[in-house]
Amino acid sequence: MKHNVAEVATLLPDYLGFIFYDKSPRNFEGEIPKIPSDIKKVGVFVNEKVVRVIEKAATHKLNIIQLHGEESPEYCGELSDLTSNLEIWKVFSVGETFNYDLLKPYENVVDKFLFDTKGKNKGGNGITFNWQVLRQYPSKKPFILSGGIGLEEVDKIHTLMERELPLYAIDVNSKFEIGPGLKNSTELKQFIYEL
Template sequence: MSTIVKICGLKSAEAVAAALAAGADMIGFVFFPKSPRHVSLDEAAALAAAARGRAEIVALTVDADDAAIAAIRDGLRPDWFQLHGKETPERVAAVRQLAGTQVMKAIGVAEAADVARNVSYAPVVDRLLFDAKPPRDAALPGGNGVTFDWDILAAGAGGKPFMLSGGLDPDNVGAAVRRLADVPGFLGVDVSSGVERGPGEKDAGRIAAFVAAARL
């Protein structure tokens, strides 16, 4: 099976076009005002129009309330919600029901216990995303450009499908895919800051290189 590649934090038509041209399977829009990748709902809807039917559309939220989830559901019509905050398993289940979409929960990882501790999410999500736990002084829950020891995921996620994020870039994604290729449940990789020339500014060349390296 070909590695699934998600390019997250897209803010411009040029970045969306680059992701599609490179063959990305999923594109993500960030709804979190503190992030340099934040977009308005109107902006995301306009950008997603070019991608609909060509790549799965992902809405990334951070502890969003019901009103925000419903607005994104109706205005963007995403294929996925990616929950990147401190949502409990109960909240994830509620969002999944309200959104009527597939849901992916991001889990911060620094040690093996972080994976084991979050098996409670498995029954209420369609997919898990293992991301590097943010530094203590980080303002953002993801997109910080830091990695974690991929060997922590050697046993998989209890049979649940999962993707990898955290500090990936065109230079190391091939090694990550090779390390996890035979791990039960591993589906693919997610990148944001690793394909940027500056915070929130995607680079078409880096996007193309990342996708190519992920599929070697």
């Protein structure tokens, strides 16, 4: 896995994600290999104890904490207070519809929202949600788009980028996998080029 991380890092993505959730087949263990300092490291956690998130962030010199569980606004606020040098991204699962009122309590305690496809797993379901739902996005807070994004979605992403939405980044994962946690760097390179 370390070799694959280093290989993907040569593409100079803005972010690299590392999943710290032992129920995931992509759970990351060991040390993160040296990567260019311009690439920010995202630690993905699911309903983890605050103290453990802080430990992992320090050990792996993470830049961003991505919360992929049912973390409350209070939890996010506590984590934000204890890790003022880190960004916090809160994930919300989206289906055919989404209740944007769910975002309001998080507005002041997270830095960005991430919208992923609602599915049986906490992530990595490999399917996109109905992006038309984003037309009603009521916030000015930047968001990350995730969920089953691959080469086939490039044109749809370009269309979405034409809208006046605070779309901040695209999160890709399962559509580029050749094994749990291992990415096809050739296809990723093509995706970055086309995007």
